[in-house]
Amino acid sequence: MVNLPSQKSTSYTIEDWRRGYESQPNEYDYWIDEVEGEIPDDLNGTFFRNGPGLLDINGQSIAHPFDGDGMICAISLKNGRAHFRNRFVRTEGYMAEKEAGQILYRGVFGTQKPGGWLVNIFDLKSKNIANTNIIYWGDQLLALWEGAEPHRLEPNTLETIGIDYLDGILQPGQAFSAHPRIEKGKDGKGDILVNFSVKPGLSSKITVFEFNSQGKLLKRYSHSIPGFAFLHDMVITPNYCIFFQNPVTLNPLPFLFGLRSAGQCLNFLPNQPTRVILIPRDGSKDMKILETDPCFVFHHANAWEKDGDIYVDSICYESFPEVDPDADFRELDFDSVPEGQLWRFKINLSQ
Ligand SMILES: [Fe+2]
Known part of the structure; x- marks a missing residue:
């Protein structure tokens, strides 16, 4: 593998960082009057974004931005004008906490219910916060969070329709990743959406789904891999779905x-290899597991096949970028966080 050189940006400040993580409890709906330049008349469509919008519940701070409730922004371009709308996803947890005016759920990345460990002990229910990604596929708008099912929204109003089981493909509570990949259609074939679901445990089950452009399921295939797997993203090539199994363990006791959220119970194992898992997309059981130097990968950039080799570009950290449970994420020391670096992996399957 090789390190692809990158430039370190220092254009942001701690004030910019804090500004980006202020709660935005308001919902807006307006035409944008301030436009630089001109919007072409024939450029029509809507750009959807998702992200944590609520970083406190009635003044009770959540502990990590990834625990914030999902808020959808939509910028629509129509006849040379632009319209903005934002709406929170009305998840069960969002509605319950709004009604109660306090934090009712533990978050995966650090948020605890106020009142100490006695209030949180043995409370294992999670809050589907629908905050990570949004896709428009098969005429459906879906807000995604990797720990559970998608929420479907009405694309024009952003009204929440509810949890969506994709025509019965997903079981209640089943995970559906927030990082699907799209394979562009070739030779008259339509685009394909590829996504996955992970059930971690002593061995971890990965299920891959492939949907046609109408949202119909084309393929579903499952594989079990040894050990606990924290899989946030994957990449695809024409023949493989590729996952990186980070060398981490989960100690569930805290x-x-x-005492701790689940995400704070991950431990990086610096002497263990990172495993590269190649799952064939033809549905065969011929899964391959290879090993590379220890690193932690949240996100991949790209993958392709060339001359019998597979190339994967990924953003690697030297170790798991742990968050100090007692630290305030608004006061982050940038220098203390391991830097993501772009690495290129070359995989030779014939060796
Ligand atoms: Fe992500």
């Missing part, structure tokens, strides 16, 4: 006893 989570069970209400």
